[in-house]
Amino acid sequence: MRQVFVLNNAYECVSQTSLARALMLVEAGKAEVTKYGPGVVTSARHVFRVPRIIRIFQYVKAYGRLLRYSNKGVWERDDYTCQYCCKKIEFRTDASADHVIPRSQGGRETYENMVTACMACNRRKGNQTPQQAGMRLARRPFKPSMSKRMAHVAREVKQLLTEEWEMISR
Numbered sequence: 001m002r003q004v005f006v007l008n009n010a011y012e013c014v015s016q017t018s019l020a021r022a023l024m025l026v027e028a029g030k031a032e033v034t035k036y037g038p039g040v041v042t043s044a045r046h047v048f049r050v051p052r053i054i055r056i057f058q059y060v061k062a063y064g065r066l067l068r069y070s071n072k073g074v075w076e077r078d079d080y081t082c083q084y085c086c087k088k089i090e091f092r093t094d095a096s097a098d099h100v101i102p103r104s105q106g107g108r109e110t111y112e113n114m115v116t117a118c119m120a121c122n123r124r125k126g127n128q129t130p131q132q133a134g135m136r137l138a139r140r141p142f143k144p145s146m147s148k149r150m151a152h153v154a155r156e157v158k159q160l161l162t163e164e165w166e167m168i169s170r
Contacts (some may be wrong), residue, residue, distance in 0.1 A: 004158045007055040009032060013157040014060045015150075020055050031056045035160060044144050053157060067144060069111060071097040074141075076117035083138045084130070096122045100141060101129055111143035 004022035006015045011034075017025075019041065025031040067073065074097045080089045088146035089095045097119035101107030104127055115137060117125070125133045 002037075002050065004051050005053045005153065006031075007053060007157065008060040009055065009057055009060065011055065011161070013150075013154040014056075016153055017054075019050065022051050023086055026054060027058065027164070030058070053160060067111075069109060069114070071114075073144065074111065074114045075116050077111070077142075077144045081116060081138070082118040082121050083115035084117055084125065084135050084139075086138050087118055089116065089118055094119055098122050098125065100137065102127045105129065110129065114140055115141050 002019040003016045004019055005013060006017050006022070008014050022031070023041070026033055031054045033049075033051040033053070034055045035051070035053040037050045039050045041050055042047045074094050075089075076090070080092075080095060081087070082089060083098075096117050096119060097114045098121075099107045099109070100113050100115055103109075107113050121135070125135055130137055
């Protein structure tokens with residue numbers, strides 16, 4: 001299934017959507033095609049050029065949207081690297097999301113209190129803070145502004161639009 005990038009009316013990348021949904025938004029007058037991709041799609045009555053990027057007419061906030069906590073989000077933020085021993089974790093089954101301040105000591109399950117840990121470091125730390133266990137964090141945990149996937153999408157859209165604008169300005 002082809003994915004289409006979605007921009008808000010300020011030309012900020014807000015998401016990706018399916019080709020079918022993108023065509024539906026354009027046909028309903030809720031969006032316009034900013035850049036076409038290769039190929040066409042045919043229906044019983046129409047032939048449509050395949051959009052690569054669409055711009056919706058409604059303003060949608062691009063950044064600062066609620067990023068819900070997930071272990072996967074912690075692992076992506078930390079690049080699948082143990083924040084105690086700095087070992088790269090090869091398999092997701094070997095990764096754990098560790099509470100910096102344990103729940104038993106009032107710690108919560110938030111991005112600011114969770115880090116990626118290998119199983120050995122997680123066991124060693126146990127139900128203690130890093131200081132109590134004599135361990136140090138590689139970096140302080142933080143809440144990412146967007147998922148790694150969305151950051152990649154935003155970079156890709158920026159590159160596509162830059163190429164398009166350079167072609168137009170020639």
